[in-house]
Amino acid sequence: MTIQGCSRRGKKCFCKSLASDAMKTIKERELWATAFCRKAGMRLTPVRQAILAFLAQQRMPVSLEALSQAAGIRGHCDSSTVYRTLMLFQEAELVRLVPTPQKASYFVLNTPGDTAHFLVCRQCGRIAELPLPNTTSAQIGRLASRHGFSPAPQACEIHALCADCQIDRSRQITPSKLSSGNKTKLRPRNIS
Numbered sequence: 141m142t143i144q145g146c147s148r149r150g151k152k153c154f155c156k157s158l159a160s161d162a163m164k165t166i167k168e169r170e171l172w173a174t175a176f177c178r179k180a181g182m183r184l185t186p187v188r189q190a191i192l193a194f195l196a197q198q199r200m201p202v203s204l205e206a207l208s209q210a211a212g213i214r215g216h217c218d219s220s221t222v223y224r225t226l227m228l229f230q231e232a233e234l235v236r237l238v239p240t241p242q243k244a245s246y247f248v249l250n251t252p253g254d255t256a257h258f259l260v261c262r263q264c265g266r267i268a269e270l271p272l273p274n275t276t277s278a279q280i281g282r283l284a285s286r287h288g289f290s291p292a293p294q295a296c297e298i299h300a301l302c303a304d305c306q307i308d309r310s311r312q313i314t315p316s317k318l319s320s321g322n323k324t325k326l327r328p329r330n331i332s
C-alpha cells in the first residue's frame with residue numbers, strides 16, 4: 141500500500157487554503173487548479189491551461205499519452221514538454237502521480253474533496269477507484285501517526301491483482317507446471 145499526504149514541509153502549502161467541501165464540478169475543479177497556479181506564482185501558459193482543463197474533466201488518473209493527445213495540447217507541444225509541466229505541477233502538489241508496475245505514470249488533479257484512493261493492478265496496471273469510509277481513512281491516519289508520519293495521509297494506493305489478471309494467473313499456474321517445478325526443485329543432489 142502506498143500512502144501519500146501533503147509533504148510540503150517548510151514550503152508554502154495551498155491544499156488547505158484553497159480547499160472546498162463542494163468541489164465536484166469540472167468547472168470548479170479547473171478554477172481551483174488555476175487559482176492554485178496563480179497563488180503559487182506559476183505562469184499559466186495556454187498549454188498549461190489546456191493540461192489543467194483536461195485533468196479537471198478526469199476523475200481517474202490519465203496517462204501521459206492520453207494527455208498529449210488532448211485538445212489544446214496535441215500539435216502545440218511535444219510529450220516531453222507535457223511531462224516536464226506535469227512534474228512541475230507534481231512538485232507543487234497540484235497534480236498527483238500514480239505509478240503503475242509497467243513504469244507508465246498516470247496523473248490526476250490533487251483536488252481537495254475528490255476521492256483520492258485507488259486500487260492499482262500490479263500486473264496490467266489497471267486503476268480503479270477505492271471509496272474508503274471516513275472512519276477507515278481516520279484509522280489509517282492514526283496508524284501513520286503512530287509510526288511517526290504526519291500530516292494525516294490524503295491518498296492511498298493499494299496494489300493487488302485485478303479480476304482479469306487473477307484469471308490469467310490461474311490459467312498460467314496449472315497443476316502440471318507446479319508438479320514439474322517441484323520435481324526440479326526436489327531433485328536430489330549428487331553427494332559422493
Ligand SMILES: [Zn+2]
Nearest residue numbers: 261264302305
Ligand atoms: Zn490486471
